[in-house]
Amino acid sequence: MIDPKWLRVDPDRVRRSQAARGASVDLVDDLLAADEARRSSILTSETLRAEQKSIGKDVARASGDEKAALLARTKDLSAQVKEATAATAEAEARFSGLMSQLGNLVLDGVPEGGEDEGVVIETVGTPRDFAAEGFTPKDHLELGEALGAIDMERGTKIxxxxxxxxxxxxAQLEIALLNLAMTKATEWGFTxxxxxxxxxxxxxxxxxxxxQAAQDVYHLPADDLYLVGTSEVALAAYHSDEILDAATLPRQxxxxxxxxxxxxxxxxxxxxxxxxxxxxxxxxxxVHCDPVDAEDWHQRLLGFEKQFLEALEVPFQVxxxxxxxxxxxAARKFDCYAWxxxxxxxxxxxxxxxxxxxxARRLNIRGRFxxxxxxxxxxxxxxxxxxxxIIMLLENHQQADGSVRVPEALRPYLGGRERLEPIR
Structure with a gap:
């Protein structure tokens, strides 16, 4: 969730972010009202508790009718405190529920628009001219079946x-890619x-x-567990409810x-x-890092992705x-699109x-700075x-005879093999 202070000090910034996302701007006004109700409820509860505590001291010193009146007030306050506590809990729940619907604040400079309106900021490599080479490229499934690499029919049967x-x-190709990726990432300082x-x-x-992404998630109701769509989920939650020493950051x-x-x-x-x-x-x-370093780390992660695609000799755009x-x-996102x-x-x-x-706010991950x-x-x-x-490797590196050239960076992880040959 975002820092709630933004709702109070600059609600227009939050409105602009929601509008840029194509999300509800009215949610901001609902949140402002819920926040006011929450803070008012907390103040009422604290005022009643303070009076309750003060009267408790007076009762010990009083006697006769005065003590009886104070005891009556104590009983009345107890009921009011109980009611105020319930109201505060309800107000907190409403505020939290609305906050969970609010997207992250979009960073300045992010292009506005929908799914098809991202801006190409870089093109790396040049797509092959298969016509000049004298053949029409096959798609990855035709290539994969000929190589004995992909079996869709039995996958569907299963x-x-x-x-x-x-x-x-x-299968060997995936294992080779895994080893290359892990080797590269380890060299870059990742655990x-x-x-x-x-x-x-x-x-x-x-x-x-x-x-909004719940429709794409697999849920196991009997265990109340979810199958992840990305290991981002587990890696983020790895440090949930922890305070990390600043000297140990970044965690990669x-x-x-x-x-x-x-x-x-x-x-x-x-x-x-x-x-x-x-x-x-x-x-x-x-990466878990100091927020002041986040934009720099974003560029570094993009750089690592680009290095990996370049090592595989696949043309791509950013x-x-x-x-x-x-x-x-996400407050900002960069995608790589391969040819x-x-x-x-x-x-x-x-x-x-x-x-x-x-x-980090939602998972309660903090740093001691x-x-x-x-x-x-x-x-x-x-x-x-x-x-x-695998698709990009098969299609971009295919040869006229149906074989597939193995990029040099991947060869050590495929026993030195330079080509993948059709088996049928």
């Missing part, structure tokens, strides 16, 4: 639509992690995935985990192959994501978000979403 099995060289893929509601709520983590998404609302989109699936594995970077497509927690030859366009493969103090104890900032960045990176 689990239903939007499921798959990586077989043979496909490798393998966190749980099942988390409590508090972790999911704290990272902002039970609001990189996790490998399965991710599960309902893909609600994507009916009919990307139904062929493994681009949009219900389960995939991912390597995710995460987008400054528009305000209406940030999600609840997909058979669709003749760039498609999203990585994302990095600066969530400022938003998630020279100026006192206050919330830290959290940031996340995808290093390798396996299925989409």
């Amino acid at each position: 689990s239903g639509s939007r499921f798959y099995v990586l077989t043979g060289v496909g 490798p992690m393998i966190p749980p893929a099942l988390v409590k509601p508090s972790a999911m709520e704290g990272t902002g995935f039970l609001g 983590y990189v996790a490998y985990s399965p991710c599960f998404r309902r893909e609600a609302g994507s009916y009919g989109k990307d139904t062929r192959g493994i681009f949009r699936v219900h389960w995939f594995d991912k390597v995710e970077m995460f 987008l400054d994501v528009a305000s209406g497509d940030l999600g609840l927690s 997909l030859p058979t669709q003749d366009r760039y498609r999203e493969v990585t994302s990095t978000s600066n969530c400022t103090e938003f998630q 020279a100026d006192g104890v206050r919330p830290v900032a959290t940031l996340n960045g995808t290093l390798c979403a396996m299925t989409r990176i």
